[in-house]
Amino acid sequence: MPPAVGLGCVAVLMGVAVLAVILGRSRASTGLVYGLCLIASVVAGANAFLRVAAEEAWATTLPLALPWLGAHFRIDALSAFFLLVVNLGGAAASLYSMGYGRHESAPQRVMPFFPVFLAGMNLVVMADDAFTFLLTWEFMSLTSWALVMAHHHEPENRRAATIYLLMASFGTLCLLLAFGLLAGPDGGYSFAAIRAGQPAPGVAALVLILVLLGAGSKAGLVPLHVWLPLAHPAAPSPVSALMSGVMTKVAIYGFLRIVLDLLGAPAWWWSLLVITLGGITAALGVLYALMQQDLKRLLAYSTVENVGIIFIGIGLALAFRANAMNWAAALALTAALLHVLNHTIFKSLLFFGAGSVLSATGLRDIEQLGGLIHRMPVTSFTFLVGSAAIAALPPLNGFVSEWLTFQAILLSPEIPQWGLKLAIPAVGGLLALAATLAGACFVRAFGITFLGRPRSPAVGAAHEVDRFSLAAMILLAALCLFAGVLPGLLIDFMRPAVLLLTGDVMPHQLGREWLSIVPIAESRSSYNGLLVFVFIALSTSVTVLGIHRLASHALRRGPAWDCGFPSASPVTQYSASSFAQPIRRVFGALVFRARERVEMPAPGDLRPARLQVRLRDLIWELLYAPVADAIWWAADRLNRLQFLTIRRYLSLVFLALISLLLVVAIWT
Structure with missing residues (x-):
């Protein structure tokens, strides 16, 4: 396959966006646009797979961007x-959108931006190079913003x-300053030039x-x-x-590329900061997820939790690399990269399930x-698989990457x-707590949504x-099982990327007996997803066979026990709020400043009892709300600058120019 096929697929995706604008609301547009996105993503993903398998790099420079720099790829x-x-997630979302897009209320606002977001x-x-990275980073942000809108x-969607x-703008500004510091006064913006230079310790820390x-x-x-x-929650489900x-x-790729590749040898305290965060x-993340009633918002907070798990692995890799323990750094980074792939699979699956529920019922609560x-039934089963995977239950893929992270700890x-x-x-204790609460979170999500x-009335129809x-x-549910049962294949597949960043790799896994994975040495730890899967499958089959074949004569069917209240209302079922109440009472006072107000009528009073729960988002209230208030205050004070004379405007421009020249003089 030609090495430039990746850029070719990007060009195809750009063309598909133009085609989506031309077709507009045509009946054939949904299948054609998303079908072409599916093909482009599959081809680009296959090209990436071949590049990793062949362990070869490819580079080119296009005469675009800055005239003296060009666009380096x-x-x-x-x-x-x-x-x-990226293309695995893009292919799955494109396939899903071929059906979901037919029910989209505003397809002309989604289809043109979907392929360019992938591109x-x-x-x-x-x-x-830094310029191309920042330009495409901002392009990615703006296209995703258009999809959110x-x-x-x-x-609520406009506010989101x-x-x-x-x-996104704040993040781009920070990255712009970071690349400016890395390029230095010589302005070497290509990654090769940045890699060749070694910033001072203070600059590297900044x-x-x-x-x-x-x-x-x-x-x-x-x-x-x-x-x-x-x-x-504001964006369409795909x-x-x-x-x-x-x-x-x-974003995690950007962090790895800069910190583990371009920035040089890490200091040990870098890892302390990354691991703590x-x-x-x-x-x-998982505590916030447990408190949510909106299914898509719950999944969004769960993403926060899994991003934290990935950064724990990256922080461990930094710690081991700073102490020349490259073999341990390889283990930690393998765990982080494996969780990157696993999270893409099961989180895409869960959002697809939430989108299917939304399409069928019109509800997210x-x-x-x-x-x-x-x-x-099919949506329920696949959502159950995704819930078990994200809760890190063996033999699914979420367990393997979290287990490897614990091995590194x-x-x-x-x-x-x-x-x-x-x-x-x-x-490590926080990670164990998060893993435990994630199990409770998705028992709650699946049980309240699909059981009972x-x-x-919308659910009944x-x-x-x-x-x-x-x-x-x-497809994604099958990948959750495959990656959990045969993780050694994926670990060996990641070896070139891990070697590039740490200088070492985990031992080969495919040669192990029974396809076990051994992070360090057999005497210390090992895991066999295939044997776990076979044991679960056989024990479940034997149990089901025993109950239905051998004990059926001892069973009889009857109405469910109703506690003496037949035909009870469905609202008397266990609810999401009641499920989360014990956890809220343990952690809520500290994390959410939770307050409960109970109104219990006296005996004989026919008024209903009421429970009101108030949760506060302390991060928003303590960090972002004061910043917003300060910006509004400053904007009111600076509003008078709109009414200056020409002479005063020229004076401000002159002062700004002098200040910038002083900064450049001091810098050089």
Whole structure:
């Protein structure tokens, strides 16, 4: 396959966007546009797979962008892996959209921007100079903002799009400053030139902080995550899957490319900062998810949690690399990259399931759902697979990457710095807490949404979605099982990318007996997803056979026990709020400043009892609200600048010019 096929697929996606504008509301437009996106994503993903498998890099320069710089593009092992992740998510979303798009209320606002959003993410991963990276990064942000604004008639969606645009602009500004520091006064903007230079320790530390702010805001690190739970519910469901499952991974790619590749050898305290942020993000993300009633908002906060898990792995890799423990860094980075791929698979699956529920019922509030397992059996089964995977239950893929992360944490006693010796076990505790709460979160999400009885008339009229949507969900559910049962294949596949960033790799896994995975040595730890799967399948089959074949004569059917109240209302079922109440009472006072108000009428009073729960978003109230108030205050004070005379405007321009010249003189 030609090495330039990646840029060719990007050109095809750009052409598809033009075609979508031309076709407009034509009946054939949905299948044609999304079908072409599917083909382009499959071809680009296959090209990335071949680049990784062949362990070869490809580079080219196009006569675009700045005249003296050009646009540099390169595919090495790291970018090829992330291209595979991007196009896997893009192909699944395109297949799903071939059915979902027929029910889209504003297709002319989605179809033109969908292919260019895919193109933008591909271009970011292939960019090989600072200017091209920032240009395509902003292009990716603007196209995704347009998709969030697709249903702009709803005020909440406009607010979500505004906050997302502000956070995206803030992130781009931070990355712009970071690249400026890396390029230095000589202005070497190509990645090769930046890689060749070694910034001073103080400059490197400032770059790390700027990249954490810039890439972390796009990825969803706490406290930069505020746009994520607003934008994901506002966007159409396939776009939500792309933003959550794919775009956040492009941000992680940007962080890895700059910090582990361009910035040089890390200092040990870098890892302390990254690991701490990752642990806090994982714990707070899942706690916020447990409190949500909107299904898509719940999934958005769950993305925050999984981004935290990935950053824990990256932070561990930084710690081990700073101490020349490259073999341990390879383990930690493999865990992070594997979770990148796993999260793309199961989070896309879950958003597709949420979109199918929304299409069938028109509802996202899980308190109004229930009983969908009888009306949407395929969607229910695939959503259950995704829920088990994201809850890190074996033998599915989410377990493997989290287990590898814990294996890397267990190596922390070999690190000499006491700060890391204390911090890493603490973060390990946060990771264990997050994994446990994630299980509770998705038991709640699946149980309240799909089990029980319908809580509203719309659920009673629901039916299964179209075959394209089902095909996309079945494909991703199968990948969850494949990646969990045979993770050694994926670990070996990632070796070139891990070697590029750490200088070492995990041992070959395919040669192990029974296809086990052994992170370090057989005597220390091992895991066999295939044997676990066979054991679960056989034990379940034997149990079912025993009950239905051998004990059927002892069973009889009868009405469910109704506690003496026949024909009870569906609202008397266990609800999402009641499920989360114990966890809210444990953590709510600290994290959410939760307040409960109970109104209990006296005996004989026929008024209903009422429970009111008030939760506060402390991050928004303490960080973002004061900043917004300060901006409004400053805007009011600076408003008088609009009414100056020409002479005063010229004076301001002159002072600004002198100030910039002084900055340049001091810099050089």
